[in-house]
Amino acid sequence: MNQDNSPLTSKQVKTEVTVGNVQLKNPVLAASGTFGFGAELAPYYDLSGLGGICTKGLTLQPRRGNPPPRVAETESGMLNAVGLQNPGVGVFVKEILPTMLTYDTAIIANVAGNSKADYVEMVRILSATEITALELNLSCPNVSVGCMSIGAEPEQVLEVVASCRAVTDKPLWVKLTPNVTSISAVARAAEEAGADALVLINTLLGMAVDLKTERPVLRNNTGGLSGPAIKPIALRMVYEAHRDTNLPIVGLGGIASAEDALEFMLCGASAVQVGTASLIDPDLVFRLPAAMAAIAGAAGHDNLARYTGQLRPW
Amino acid sequence: MNQDNSPLTSKQVKTEVTVGNVQLKNPVLAASGTFGFGAELAPYYDLSGLGGICTKGLTLQPRRGNPPPRVAETESGMLNAVGLQNPGVGVFVKEILPTMLTYDTAIIANVAGNSKADYVEMVRILSATEITALELNLSCPNVSVGCMSIGAEPEQVLEVVASCRAVTDKPLWVKLTPNVTSISAVARAAEEAGADALVLINTLLGMAVDLKTERPVLRNNTGGLSGPAIKPIALRMVYEAHRDTNLPIVGLGGIASAEDALEFMLCGASAVQVGTASLIDPDLVFRLPAAMAAIAGAAGHDNLARYTGQLRPW
Amino acid sequence: MCQDNKPSLRHQGSLLGNERLSDSTHLLTIKAPELAYAARPGQFVQIKTSRYLRRPIGLMSVDREQGLIQLGIRRVGPGSNELCDLAPGIAVDLVGPLGTGFNLGLFGEGACETGPAHLVTVGGGTGLFPLLYLLEEAAGQGIPTTAIAGFRSPAEAILQERMRATAKRCIFASDTGGLDFTGHAGEALTSVLDTWHLRPEQILICACGPAGLLENIALQCLERKIPCQVSLEARMACGIGVCVGCSIPVYCHNGGAETAESETTYERCCYDGPVFPAARIVWPSRGGIW
Amino acid sequence: MCQDNKPSLRHQGSLLGNERLSDSTHLLTIKAPELAYAARPGQFVQIKTSRYLRRPIGLMSVDREQGLIQLGIRRVGPGSNELCDLAPGIAVDLVGPLGTGFNLGLFGEGACETGPAHLVTVGGGTGLFPLLYLLEEAAGQGIPTTAIAGFRSPAEAILQERMRATAKRCIFASDTGGLDFTGHAGEALTSVLDTWHLRPEQILICACGPAGLLENIALQCLERKIPCQVSLEARMACGIGVCVGCSIPVYCHNGGAETAESETTYERCCYDGPVFPAARIVWPSRGGIW
Ligand SMILES: Cc1cc2nc3c(=O)[nH]c(=O)nc-3n(C[C@H](O)[C@H](O)[C@H](O)COP(=O)(O)OP(=O)(O)OC[C@H]3O[C@@H](n4cnc5c(N)ncnc54)[C@H](O)[C@@H]3O)c2cc1C
Ligand SMILES: Cc1cc2nc3c(=O)[nH]c(=O)nc-3n(C[C@H](O)[C@H](O)[C@H](O)COP(=O)(O)OP(=O)(O)OC[C@H]3O[C@@H](n4cnc5c(N)ncnc54)[C@H](O)[C@@H]3O)c2cc1C
Ligand SMILES: Cc1cc2nc3c(=O)[nH]c(=O)nc-3n(C[C@H](O)[C@H](O)[C@H](O)COP(=O)(O)O)c2cc1C
Numbered sequence A, B: 001m002n003q004d005n006s007p008l009t010s011k012q013v014k015t016e017v018t019v020g021n022v023q024l025k026n027p028v029l030a031a032s033g034t035f036g037f038g039a040e041l042a043p044y045y046d047l048s049g050l051g052g053i054c055t056k057g058l059t060l061q062p063r064r065g066n067p068p069p070r071v072a073e074t075e076s077g078m079l080n081a082v083g084l085q086n087p088g089v090g091v092f093v094k095e096i097l098p099t100m101l102t103y104d105t106a107i108i109a110n111v112a113g114n115s116k117a118d119y120v121e122m123v124r125i126l127s128a129t130e131i132t133a134l135e136l137n138l139s140c141p142n143v144s145v146g147c148m149s150i151g152a153e154p155e156q157v158l159e160v161v162a163s164c165r166a167v168t169d170k171p172l173w174v175k176l177t178p179n180v181t182s183i184s185a186v187a188r189a190a191e192e193a194g195a196d197a198l199v200l201i202n203t204l205l206g207m208a209v210d211l212k213t214e215r216p217v218l219r220n221n222t223g224g225l226s227g228p229a230i231k232p233i234a235l236r237m238v239y240e241a242h243r244d245t246n247l248p249i250v251g252l253g254g255i256a257s258a259e260d261a262l263e264f265m266l267c268g269a270s271a272v273q274v275g276t277a278s279l280i281d282p283d284l285v286f287r288l289p290a291a292m293a294a295i296a297g298a299a300g301h302d303n304l305a306r307y308t309g310q311l312r313p314w
Numbered sequence C, D: 001m002c003q004d005n006k007p008s009l010r011h012q013g014s015l016l017g018n019e020r021l022s023d024s025t026h027l028l029t030i031k032a033p034e035l036a037y038a039a040r041p042g043q044f045v046q047i048k049t050s051r052y053l054r055r056p057i058g059l060m061s062v063d064r065e066q067g068l069i070q071l072g073i074r075r076v077g078p079g080s081n082e083l084c085d086l087a088p089g090i091a092v093d094l095v096g097p098l099g100t101g102f103n104l105g106l107f108g109e110g111a112c113e114t115g116p117a118h119l120v121t122v123g124g125g126t127g128l129f130p131l132l133y134l135l136e137e138a139a140g141q142g143i144p145t146t147a148i149a150g151f152r153s154p155a156e157a158i159l160q161e162r163m164r165a166t167a168k169r170c171i172f173a174s175d176t177g178g179l180d181f182t183g184h185a186g187e188a189l190t191s192v193l194d195t196w197h198l199r200p201e202q203i204l205i206c207a208c209g210p211a212g213l214l215e216n217i218a219l220q221c222l223e224r225k226i227p228c229q230v231s232l233e234a235r236m237a238c239g240i241g242v243c244v245g246c247s248i249p250v251y252c253h254n255g256g257a258e259t260a261e262s263e264t265t266y267e268r269c270c271y272d273g274p275v276f277p278a279a280r281i282v283w284p285s286r287g288g289i290w
């Protein structure tokens, strides 16, 4: 708040935030899986305007992903079952990361493993690079082993995160799945294991049915639900994780406007990610930092960081 | 399927279904909490057109419910935190049920308790009445004790359902919460305890934020998310519970059209309930049986029951 | 969908006119004969927009013969903006008429014997809309009326001509001056009552507007023992009484002033209200929240 | 939103015209100069409707000078219905131009030396729309063209005049007879190729339409060693290449016929396609699914 609470212009509002010891230009990151590795949008947008970019989920070996159809539309949302199609961490480090490092923004490597050993190995490889932080994806619902099956169990989260912590000094963000009875239990496990931040939420497991063929729309039968439909669930989980741990939080799930982004910050997020909305409105993530600053300024606040955790529950 | 698979009119399609040993005129029930006890709509609609009516959640003692605001709009859905406002099971049996029994449709009593003893006592009281079946609500997220906190733990579900089973011969339906890591684990517990059917899903725990006041919109801070937003999650859970138990299933969550209802049946539901959609389109639940029959007839099917579990996963 | 001669709850209306009343307010005229026929002052409709939940809007005027209803709408968000921008000719999906409206039979005991009963409406903002319908109804029944209407400024004053044509006496109040009375509508009411010859039981006060104004009016009436009905707004989902989402805290027994929880309960704004006897409401100053 | 002289991806177009081509098909003319300027045949746009995801629609014609694009839309569901019902004057939210289109430079090796190269387009249904743009482009480059278009029945035939005005030769096929050729478009192509004097490398075949038709055409071309490009459709989310949602199974190496999984991979219909060399596709008869 500036002294007399009078309105400020968006330019007068400081957008910088920190997530643990990671400094970001602004709280808006492109989420994993909905921004590729940045190359497709680089011709059209200045990527240095972002707070950061989370890579598509990387695996130790290249993955072809699931057979199509991989996407289905739902009310105010979509299902995806991409199944982590990616060129593998080796190709990423050699062929993709160098270009990403030229974008002048934080680069967060999202990694997904079949096993603890996979995660540890990838963390080791990526720690030797110039990436800003690691995002352990313990939450992808579209693969048969690893990932979400690890993230659903606090003990396994504890073990995997602790093992990764042991081999890296890079900031370690842990991305959690909402498909759990208690998000706080999983969040506390990640905290105990030495995570630097929590990222929540990944997609909710869902299904779409084709009435004519009497088959699931997705070849994978089930997929991950994302988009505005899940925003209320995501806000609640960010709120609970913020209340029940001391970790900084990166919030996402259905963010489609500056107001949405600030609501996540109020609930406890230090920064936010934009996922599915980028598929529909590729401009959005670039417009958000200024739009958030405009709202903050109109309310007389001279920085965005003040929003984090400011929600006053009844 | 009629013999030559040729189109039939909706009148030629049998709408009767059974849920365990409960016979229903058609698979469309009004869900608990979005239809009151029928009195408000009786002047406008012929309630005998319904497959059945689930009462608002009943508690042993009258409950005033949570302070307002109790409802909030979200994208393709809403949050509610009514907190089980109801006149108590005693007043229900004496003053409300007699009128409901005149409606010539199945009456399902939805009961919610703070403890196992509550459930058992209510089941005992209601078993002495003419209700068609009991719906144990182990899933309301808007009360501080009982309900969802019981429904989230397979062991507690087992105990509560078994205790109720011991005191009643009425059909015992168990309504589950989606806020769990494994719906199958909870569903199997209910099956083991002697439930006659599963009802899923209740609402997902969510939150809405008022950016201007920096407070939760709901006075209860959190609420239950319902409506089309959650349909993909509900379909997936019906599919999983059908796959992993042998119980008949009553499916709900975001149903807003005949197509939606048939999709739930394909995933394994023997009947469906319409919840939040009745708040927006009070006609819908009355139109659905014929609309479902029309779709079935156009596809050459002479009954609705054939849809149950017909989905062919990939 | 009419079943077995039962009345319809849902109606397909047709928008005949959309008139701009001020920068932020529009007046919609909709053809919906069955709805118009059944409507009573103080009732409302639920309109479908592209948002998920319907939007509750009070009936501002009804022409039974022509089968028309009028709605006054103020732009405050996506739903009301959409309604203000509707093009004539379009179909409007309505549920209604809903709720318990004003009751013109509820003057004080003995009012009719002691002299001509007088209706006073007090309102501000969108609260003026349902009051206009009430004034028109009272005029039709030959009940003399006084309309007190508050506006933030003369520039925001709306419906003045129509109220003057309907009410026996009109007092337009503005916080910034420039109209009949300087101050808010509650203060205008005080000045009217202070100098009036009628006895309390001869007057019925009906109010609609911001919650603060309503509480001000209600407390004055309680004090003076004048019967008072208030039309409240709550966040609604169904509007038809089935979801219990729109609770208003009320005293269990009419006229109570207790604050003990056991003496209060919740009633549904949409079904038991939106019009309540002022004395039944647990006003915010007594701890009520809604 | 143009940043630092970067081209725009999102465009606010303005609907100038909406013409009904048949019971189920409309032709939209949209002013969107920057998009029109950048577009190439075979590319598409993603249009916003009230549904959650955008809808991919191929470019049917482009007028760079006037800054216009044309889209042909068939009613198949809520999104396309909404687009067919748009009123002229309205703003249209577009992302594009997207994807890798047809490549007119890709005739067979040595085609230019051995004689005038000839473009043959083969299509049916909504597949005709992108082919029209390609025919117009080829005409502009002076490439002789043959257009083969299939319709279920003469009643469903659309765009005939426009194709006749553009292509050097047109063959309209109908399953039910009554047009130039009786049978489907693939059979029409066979009859053309069977009696033609051109050598394979002088011909380029570009096809768009139902997957079954495309496979039929692709296999004929492979057999006859005629270069062939097909424009495919897949369920899309982003349309801009970032979500990897729209995979098409392709051989890792051009012209492969292996079925081993290790020899195939997925490419993005929206970014690597929608136009692919026919030889790269793992067609359904070889186990490909999309
Ligand atoms: C019985 C009743 C009668 C009404 N009659 C009229 C009328 O005649 N004319 C008219 O213009 N409006 C009337 N309203 C108010 C009208 O329903 C709301 O303004 C409208 O729903 C707002 O929708 P929106 O999408 O434009 O804005 P939203 O984005 O939904 O809301 C805009 C702002 O208003 C707040 N808000 C919205 N609805 C309510 C509510 N019910 N209670 C408290 N705060 C709320 C929101 O929190 C938000 O801050 C009435 C409301 C009720 C309950
Ligand atoms: C690159 C590309 C170019 C296209 N060009 C045109 C065009 O020029 N003109 C035109 O009319 N249409 C075109 N389409 C198809 C058009 O995108 C769909 O018809 C439209 O999205 C349907 O939306 P809807 O809401 O009307 O129907 P929906 O309800 O979304 O779909 C109707 C039916 O079509 C199926 N369907 C929808 N989209 C696809 C898809 N992409 N793949 C397979 N099945 C699908 C659905 O399962 C459903 O059965 C194109 C599609 C692609 C991918
Ligand atoms: C098409 C698609 C692909 C995704 N891929 C990944 C991924 O590779 N790794 C990951 O952690 N999350 C992935 N996600 C999840 C998103 O990053 C995000 O957590 C989720 O979609 C919720 O946010 P949203 O509603 O803003 O999209 C993917 C989501 C979508 C829609």
Ligand SMILES: Cc1cc2nc3c(=O)[nH]c(=O)nc-3n(C[C@H](O)[C@H](O)[C@H](O)COP(=O)(O)O)c2cc1C
Binding pocket: B031, B032, B033, B034, B056, B057, B058, B080, B082, B084, B110, B137, B140, B175, B201, B202, B203, B225, B226, B227, B228, B230, B252, B253, B254, B255, B273, B274, B275, B276, B277, C243, C244, C245
């Ligand atoms: C306002 C409201 C009140 C509800 N009350 C109850 C209740 O008392 N008991 C219960 O079992 N479920 C209750 N529910 C949950 C619904 O019955 C249903 O399980 C849920 O809303 C999902 O279905 P839907 O999306 O069709 O609404 C309530 C839902 C709403 C929206």
Ligand code: FES
Binding pocket: C235, C236, C237, C238, C239, C240, C241, C242, C243, C244, C245, C246, C268, C269, C270, C271
């Ligand atoms: S809004 Fe549903 S009971 Fe009033």
Ligand code: FES
Binding pocket: D235, D236, D237, D238, D239, D240, D241, D242, D243, D244, D245, D246, D268, D269, D270, D271
């Ligand atoms: S639709 Fe997203 S990559 Fe093609």
